[in-house]
Each structure stands twice: as C-alpha cells, then as structure tokens.
Amino acid sequence: MLKKIFSVSMAGVLALSLAACSSGGNTTASEAKYPERGITIVAPSGAGGGWDLTARSIAKTMSATKLIEEPITVENKPGGGGAVYMAEYATKEAENDYMMLVKSPPILINNNKAEGNSPYGYKDTTPLAQLTRDYGAIVVREDSKFQTLTDVLEAIKADPTAVTLAGGSAPGSMDHLVGILPAFEYGIDPKAVKYVSYDGGGEAVAALLGDNADVIATDASTIAEYVKSGDVRVLAVSSPERLEGELSEVPTFMEEGIDAEFTIWRGIFGPKNMSDNAKEYWSTKLEEMSKTEEWKQELEQNGWQSEYKDAAGFEEYLQTQEKVIVELLTALDMQK
Amino acid sequence: MNTIQFLMDGFGIAFQWQNILFAFVGVLIGTAVGVLPGIGPMSGVALLIPVTATLTAGLPTEAAAASSIILLAGVYYGAMYGGSTTSILLNTPGESSSVVTTLDGYQMAKQGRAGSALSIAAIGSFAAGIISLIGLVLLAEPLSNVALQFGPAEYFSLMLLGLAAVSGLAGKSMTKALMMTVFGLMLGTIGIDAVSGIARFTYDIPVLYSGLEFLTIAVGLFALGEVFKTVLERDHEDGTMAKIGRILPTRKDLKESAAPIMRGSFLGFFIGVLPGAGATLASFFSYIGEKKFSKTPEQFGKGAIAGVAGPEAANNAASGGAMIPLLTLGIPGSGTTAILMGALIMYNIQPGPLLFDDHPEVAWGLIASMFVGNLMLLVLNMPLVKVFAKIIQTPKKYLLPIIIAISFFGVYAVQYTTFDLYLLLACGVLGYLLTRNDFPVAPLVLALVLGPMIENNMRRALTISNGDFSTFVTNPISLALLIVAAAWLLVPLLLKLKGRSVVLNEEG
Numbered sequence: 001m002l003k004k005i006f007s008v009s010m011a012g013v014l015a016l017s018l019a020a021c022s023s024g025g026n027t028t029a030s031e032a033k034y035p036e037r038g039i040t041i042v043a044p045s046g047a048g049g050g051w052d053l054t055a056r057s058i059a060k061t062m063s064a065t066k067l068i069e070e071p072i073t074v075e076n077k078p079g080g081g082g083a084v085y086m087a088e089y090a091t092k093e094a095e096n097d098y099m100m101l102v103k104s105p106p107i108l109i110n111n112n113k114a115e116g117n118s119p120y121g122y123k124d125t126t127p128l129a130q131l132t133r134d135y136g137a138i139v140v141r142e143d144s145k146f147q148t149l150t151d152v153l154e155a156i157k158a159d160p161t162a163v164t165l166a167g168g169s170a171p172g173s174m175d176h177l178v179g180i181l182p183a184f185e186y187g188i189d190p191k192a193v194k195y196v197s198y199d200g201g202g203e204a205v206a207a208l209l210g211d212n213a214d215v216i217a218t219d220a221s222t223i224a225e226y227v228k229s230g231d232v233r234v235l236a237v238s239s240p241e242r243l244e245g246e247l248s249e250v251p252t253f254m255e256e257g258i259d260a261e262f263t264i265w266r267g268i269f270g271p272k273n274m275s276d277n278a279k280e281y282w283s284t285k286l287e288e289m290s291k292t293e294e295w296k297q298e299l300e301q302n303g304w305q306s307e308y309k310d311a312a313g314f315e316e317y318l319q320t321q322e323k324v325i326v327e328l329l330t331a332l333d334m335q336k
Numbered sequence: 337m338n339t340i341q342f343l344m345d346g347f348g349i350a351f352q353w354q355n356i357l358f359a360f361v362g363v364l365i366g367t368a369v370g371v372l373p374g375i376g377p378m379s380g381v382a383l384l385i386p387v388t389a390t391l392t393a394g395l396p397t398e399a400a401a402a403s404s405i406i407l408l409a410g411v412y413y414g415a416m417y418g419g420s421t422t423s424i425l426l427n428t429p430g431e432s433s434s435v436v437t438t439l440d441g442y443q444m445a446k447q448g449r450a451g452s453a454l455s456i457a458a459i460g461s462f463a464a465g466i467i468s469l470i471g472l473v474l475l476a477e478p479l480s481n482v483a484l485q486f487g488p489a490e491y492f493s494l495m496l497l498g499l500a501a502v503s504g505l506a507g508k509s510m511t512k513a514l515m516m517t518v519f520g521l522m523l524g525t526i527g528i529d530a531v532s533g534i535a536r537f538t539y540d541i542p543v544l545y546s547g548l549e550f551l552t553i554a555v556g557l558f559a560l561g562e563v564f565k566t567v568l569e570r571d572h573e574d575g576t577m578a579k580i581g582r583i584l585p586t587r588k589d590l591k592e593s594a595a596p597i598m599r600g601s602f603l604g605f606f607i608g609v610l611p612g613a614g615a616t617l618a619s620f621f622s623y624i625g626e627k628k629f630s631k632t633p634e635q636f637g638k639g640a641i642a643g644v645a646g647p648e649a650a651n652n653a654a655s656g657g658a659m660i661p662l663l664t665l666g667i668p669g670s671g672t673t674a675i676l677m678g679a680l681i682m683y684n685i686q687p688g689p690l691l692f693d694d695h696p697e698v699a700w701g702l703i704a705s706m707f708v709g710n711l712m713l714l715v716l717n718m719p720l721v722k723v724f725a726k727i728i729q730t731p732k733k734y735l736l737p738i739i740i741a742i743s744f745f746g747v748y749a750v751q752y753t754t755f756d757l758y759l760l761l762a763c764g765v766l767g768y769l770l771t772r773n774d775f776p777v778a779p780l781v782l783a784l785v786l787g788p789m790i791e792n793n794m795r796r797a798l799t800i801s802n803g804d805f806s807t808f809v810t811n812p813i814s815l816a817l818l819i820v821a822a823a824w825l826l827v828p829l830l831l832k833l834k835g836r837s838v839v840l841n842e843e844g
Contacts, residue, residue: 046378046379046382052382053678056386060386076752077752078546078751078752079542079543079545079546079751079752079753080528080542080543080544080545080546081528081545081546083542083545084542084543084545084546084753086542087542113533115528115533115534115535116528116533116535116538116545117540118542161802164799164800170528170529170530170531170532170533171531171532171533172533173533176533194799194800194802195799196488196531196796196799196800197530197531197533197796198796199530200668200674202611202666202667202668202674203611203667205665205666205667206483206484206611206661206665206667207487207488209484209665210483210484210485210486210487211485211487212487212488212800213800225666225686225688225689225690226666226688226689228690229688229689229690231689300684301682301683301684302681302682303681334533
C-alpha cells in the first residue's frame with residue numbers, strides 16, 4: 001500500500017521533471033544528458049529476498065549520497081526464479097536506458113540448464129558491476145562422524161547411498177551446484193550423489209539439525225550463527241581464500257585438495273543495447289558508490305561481503321563462471 | 337522462575353510508551369492489511385521494514401530492534417485477525433489462511449449473522465493468540481526440538497492425514513469431492529518440480545515455472561465465482577439479504593464456539609511450530625476436525641458458527657506457534673516469518689539458538705508486546721465489527737463491482753503479472769460452473785496446498801531411505817499419523833459393515 005502511494009508520488013515527480021525538461025526545449029542535448037528522468041531498478045523476485053534487498057540498498061545509497069539526484073524506484077517482478085522478467089528485460093526493455101536489473105548466478109544457471117530454461121542470459125544484458133559476494137559452505141552436525149571434507153567425499157565414493165546431502169534449492173540451482181562441485185572434482189559421478197532439496201536454506205538447516213540430512217550445502221554468511229552456538233561444524237567453504245570472522249578456521253576447497261571455487265555474487269545489469277552514455281554514467285556512479293561509507297554500512301547491516309568489479313572485469317568474470325556452470329551441468333546431464 | 341523474571345522484564349520493555357505506540361500502529365496496519373485482499377502479511381511486513389528503520393533511527397540498536405520488531409510482528413498477527421473480515425462479508429479470502437472461513441462465515445452473513453461471525457472470529461483470534469503465547473513462553477525450548485524431529489517422512493504422513501480428512505469438506509456427493517481433490521492435486525503439479533528440477537506442464541512458458549498461485553485460484557473460485565453466480569442468475573436479492581440482527585454473539589453462539597476455539601488454538605499452535613506447515617493447513621485441519629466432532633455436521637457449510645470459530649482460532653494460534661522455530665532456531669516457517677527474520681538481521685540481531693541469551697530484551701520484549709497487542713486487537717476489532725457489518729447491506733449493484741475491483745487489485749498486488757488476472761477470471765467462471773453443479777471447491781483448494789507438500793516430502797523421504805517405503809512405518813511419529821489417517825477412513829466403513837447406522841457422509 002505504501003509502495004503504491006510511493007510510486008504514485010514518484011510518478012508525480014516524474015511528470016513534473018519531464019514538464020520542466022520539455023519547457024527547456026533542448027531536445028538535441030538528449031544524447032549527452034543522462035539521466036534526465038527517474039530510474040527503475042528491478043528485483044526479479046518478491047519483496048524481501050536477496051535481489052530485492054540489493055536493489056533497495058543501491059537505490060537508498062545512491063539517493064542518500066546524492067550520487068544520483070533523479071528518483072530511483074525499486075520494482076518487484078517475481079516469477080520463474082527470475083526467468084519471467086528476464087524474458088521481458090531482454091526483449092521489450094533492450095533499448096530502455098532507465099531500467100536496471102539486479103541478478104546473481106541464476107542468470108547463468110537458468111540460461112544453461114535444460115529444465116526451466118530461460119532463453120536469455122547475461123549476453124542479453126550489459127553487465128555494469130559486481131557489488132557483493134557470498135560463498136557456499138559444506139556443513140555437518142556438531143556430532144557428525146565427518147571431520148573433514150575428504151571424509152565426506154570418501155564416504156560418498158565408497159557408498160553414495162549412505163550419505164544424504166541437502167540444500168535449500170532445487171537440483172540444478174545454486175545450493176545443489178555448491179554441494180556437488182567438490183564431489184565432481186573429486187572424481188565422483190555427480191548424478192550418484194543423493195541430493196534432497198528443501199524450500200530455502202532455513203529448512204535445509206532444520207533437516208540437518210533434525211538428523212534428516214548428513215551434510216548440507218548452504219550460504220557461508222547465514223551459517224555462522226549456528227557455528228557460534230555449537231550446533232554445526234563447517235567443513236569447507238567455496239572461497240578462493242579463507243574467510244574472516246566466525247569461519248576463519250574453516251579451510252577452503254583448495255586447501256582440501258579440491259581444485260574449485262564458487263562465488264555467489266550479486267551484480268547490477270543494464271539493458272542489452274544500453275547507450276554508451278548511460279553505461280559510462282553508471283560505471284562511474286557505481287564505482288563511486290562502492291567507496292562510500294553509506295554503502296559500507298548497508299553491506300554490514302545485511303551481512304554481505306563487498307566485492308566490486310567494474311563492467312569489464314565483471315563481464316570477463318561472468319564468462320569464466322559460465323564455463324564452470326556449463327561443465328557442472330553437463331556432468332549432471334542437466335545442461336541445455 | 338527464571339522465565340517469569342524474563343517475561344516481567346519483557347513487559348517492562350513492552351510498556352515503554354513508544355513501544356505501546358509501535359504495537360498499536362502495528363496491529364492497526366495489520367488489521368488493514370488483513371482486510372484488504374492481496375496485500376497479505378508478507379508484503380505488508382516487507383514494505384514496512386524501511387519505514388520502521390527510519391522511525392527507530394534515533395534509538396540505540398537493541399532498543400531500535402525491539403521497537404521495530406514489535407511493530408512488524410503486530411502487522412503479522414494483526415493481519416491474521418483482519419483476514420477473516422472479507423471472507424465472511426464478501427466471500428473473498430484476503431489471505432490463504434482465511435479461505436476456509438468463507439465456507440461458513442459467508443453463509444452466516446447471508447443469514448444476517450455477520451455480526452456474530454465477525455465478533456466470534458475476533459474473540460476466537462484473541463483467545464488463540466493468548467493461548468499460543470502462553471505456549472510460546474512455556475514450551476519454546478522442548479517444542480523446537482520436537483519440530484526438528486519432523487523429517488520428510490513425518491511431514492508426508494501428516495499431509496496424508498490432511499488429505500484423508502478431505503471428506504469433511506464434501507458437499508452433497510463424496511464422489512464429486514474426490515474428483516475435485518484429484519483435480520486440485522493435478523493443478524499442484526504445474527511448475528518446476530522442487531525435487532528433480534524438472535519443469536512439468538509448463539510448455540516453456542516462464543510464468544508457469546513457479547506454478548499456479550494459490551491465492552489467485554482461491555479468490556477466483558470463491559469471490560468471483562459468487563459474483564458470476566449473482567450476475568448470471570440475476571440474483572437481485574437486494575431485499576432478501578437478511579438484516580443484521582445483533583453485533584455480539586448470542587449466549588448459544590458462545591457456548592457452541594468455546595470448544596472449537598480451544599481445539600483450534602491448540603491444533604493451530606502445534607501445526608504452526610512445524611516449519612513449512614503454516615496457518616493455512618491449521619485452519620483447514622481445524623475445520624475438518626470440527627465437522628467431525630460436531631453433533632450437527634449437516635450444519636457445516638450452511639452457517640455453523642463452529643466452522644468460523646475453530647479455523648479463525650487455528651490460524652491465529654499458528655502465527656504464534658511459528659514464532660518458536662523463528663526465535664529459537666532461526667528457521668522461518670513461512671514467508672512472513674522469513675521477512676521478520678530479515679528485519680532482525682538488519683539490526684545485527686540473529687534469531688537462532690543464541691537469541692534468548694544474547695538479546696533477551698528483544699526476544700522477551702517482543703513476546704510481552706504480543707500479549708499487549710492481542711488485547712489491543714480485541715478492543716479495536718469489536719467496535720469495528722459494527723462498521724464492517726454494514727458493508728453487507730450495500731446494494732448488490734455497488735457491492736459486486738467493489739468485490740471485482742478488490743479481487744483484481746489484490747491478486748495483481750501479489751503477483752504483478754497479467755497472467756494471474758486471466759487465471760483469476762478463468763477460475764471465477766470455473767468456480768461458478770462447479771458450484772452450480774454441486775462440485776465443492778474447498779477440496780480443490782486444499783489439495784492444491786497439500787499436493788506439492790505431500791509429493792515433495794514423500795520423495796525426499798524416499799531419497800533419504802534409498803527408495804525403501806518402510807521408512808514411513810518404521811518411524812514412530814509417521815506411523816502414528818498414518819494409523820490415524822487410516823482410522824479416519826476405515827472406522828466409519830467398518831461400523832457401517834457391522835450394520836450400525838452411522839452417517840458415512842452427510843448426504844445433503
């Protein structure tokens with residue numbers, strides 16, 4: 001309801017600013033001047049999820065620091081794990097410099113998996129920047145017989161039916177890939193691994209604590225509290241280097257002899273045919289934003305790790321990540 | 337002793353003037369959110385998070401966290417109170433958990449007993465709120481451990497029990513009820529299967545990937561179905577809609593509701609504790625149970641007050657129960673509690689095993705404020721009954737467009753897609769055709785909720801057991817639930833075979 005009121009008032013502001021522009025009569029300057037009206041950032045999910053929070057944090061920081069003076073509205077477009085809006089974004093909004101999109105690895109995964117496929121991937125957008133990162137964690141109960149990641153992998157290798165791996169999302173999505181990645185690199189047939197999917201990370205943790213799963217794959221940022229309370233142990237994290245804070249004692253996949261890493265990144269994208277003007281504008285503003293105190297505060301409040309990559313670096317990174325994902329999906333027989 | 341001390345400290349926090357104000361604003365917005373279909377508790381809470389963050393900006397972190405969670409939780413349980421209003425008056429469920437309230441609530445309103453229905457819903461919600469809070473205070477610790485023991489096998493058996501009990505929602509014909517159940521189960525399979533990741537019946541249409549939205553279907557079948565019926569059958573009964581007799585329930589109403597409210601409260605509380613089960617199931621179970629317990633089951637569906645009192649108590653108690661896994665385990669049992677959890681994390685307060693040790697003032701302040709908030713809701717809702725009840729006296733020619741507008745607005749506010757608007761319309765037509773031919777729609781709706789849960793949990797259980805079906809009977813809780821489910825179906829049959837005259841199903 002508040003949102004409705006908010007967007008109505010936004011529309012009012014927009015109309016006024018448009019009127020102001022047209023009275024100026026400098027139509028030739030439209031090439032050089034960006035932005036000249038309000039901007040929308042879309043979270044392709046319902047309110048409250050990770051994409052939504054990221055989009056709102058960007059909008060809030062940009063306005064609070066006055067980096068972008070024009071109003072920024074956040075819109076929720078849920079459906080199909082992001083695939084529904086992706087189709088619209090890649091086609092109808094391909095020329096619209098005023099629509100931005102927040103996404104994470106599913107933009108790669110959905111585009112490459114056979115089932116629930118989204119025909120559009122990151123190549124149908126203009127990647128602008130990576131802003132945050134999180135990592136996967138392999139977690140067992142405190143009293144588990146497994147002491148290291150290798151113990152788990154050996155047990156699966158010996159008898160895949162004896163170890164239940166659980167995660168908070170469907171097969172072929174992030175938790176599954178994080179859990180399967182070490183097994184795959186260890187030479188285990190990933191299809192043989194017994195994976196049980198739950199509705200969200202919380203239910204997966206409940207399954208682990210209630211002894212309905214032996215191992216779970218989940219986000220490193222959310223599991224720390226259970227480590228602190230002594231209910232679970234984290235065997236390995238998917239980061240390239242050790243994490244800070246509660247999980248600083250936990251080895252990485254690399255340290256455990258598994259040559260793999262997996263980052264759960266979140267970034268912001270522009271439309272496919274974004275004008276150079278707009279792209280440059282966003283690149284500068286996003287880089288400036290990532291250095292502000294306000295942004296750092298947002299990150300801390302949400303428990304996110306900062307990792308800034310500019311447009312070029314982000315695109316390059318997406319290319320390599322896409323390879324990893326295609327390789328994994330292929331091994332799982334789930335690729336497009 | 338310790339618990340009492342903590343609770344008293346909690347009341348100390350809840351009675352600070354700004355927190356009383358926050359609780360009041362929370363329950364007030366919650367009531368509005370509950371009354372308006374579409375803006376469910378989930379989006380209501382999510383949209384208020386930034387507002388509370390601004391309001392509490394001046395306070396120290398701990399106090400700010402306590403104040404804003406008091407407001408947000410107020411919205412959550414306030415919405416549970418308000419959700420019944422449109423169900424009773426307009427046959428338009430505002431939340432999925434108040435779908436079942438339409439069955440008897442709307443009938444009561446038609447008979448001019450809207451006042452009784454609304455006030456018994458408020459009284460039932462209040463009683464349930466208090467009972468579940470006492471449960472929360474006393475049983476949080478042991479129950480959170482029991483909830484963890486509920487694995488896929490137990491969930492499967494619990495859901496199966498729910499499905500076995502679907503006969504309780506049948507109208508004139510059991511066969512038709514079963515047909516609708518199967519139809520609901522089939523609709524539930526649309527979307528990306530959560531266990532294998534395979535897309536089923538989606539025909540590469542992305543909007544189907546996440547399945548059909550439950551609320552769209554329920555609003556279409558119930559509210560629009562009723563609208564179409566009135567329009568198509570030229571049902572201009574402006575004068576025949578009974579006058580609203582009295583606002584307060586009669587002594588007889590209260591007597592008939594007392595036991596259902598108690599049963600609904602306990603049932604709702606325990607189902608609410610289980611992550612993922614939730615208020616919708618609790619209200620359905622309560623309704624079915626009340627029909628079974630009732631001495632006059634033939635009254636159900638025709639305006640039995642127990643059919644309003646029980647489910648309303650159950651869905652409110654479930655929201656109290658759902659606080660247990662949230663606060664003690666950090667596991668949100670529903671979409672709304674997940675957002676409440678996000679709000680706490682924003683203040684660097686992590687719900688979970690350490691919450692009661694690390695931040696007792698937040699946890700106990702919240703619990704104490706819920707006692708205060710529930711009392712406020714009762715005081716707030718009783719006078720409103722009179723105002724709301726007037727709605728039903730609005731002439732049909734004004735009322736119908738309002739219902740249509742509310743349905744469309746509500747569904748769009750949840751889903752943001754035009755696809756759901758078409759689906760809503762289609763369900764409206766379907767709802768009309770089905771009801772006209774005596775196909776009950778409630779079993780369809782229940783099956784749509786239960787279907788995916790039954791299937792996913794069964795397959796999870798079988799994956800864990802490597803395909804061994806005995807997992808469902810070797811597991812004690814699961815076995816007990818299965819026995820109850822079997823008894824539910826078989827006992828009436830056996831009695832009948834023995835020549836005893838029992839009401840197998842209430843024909844007519």
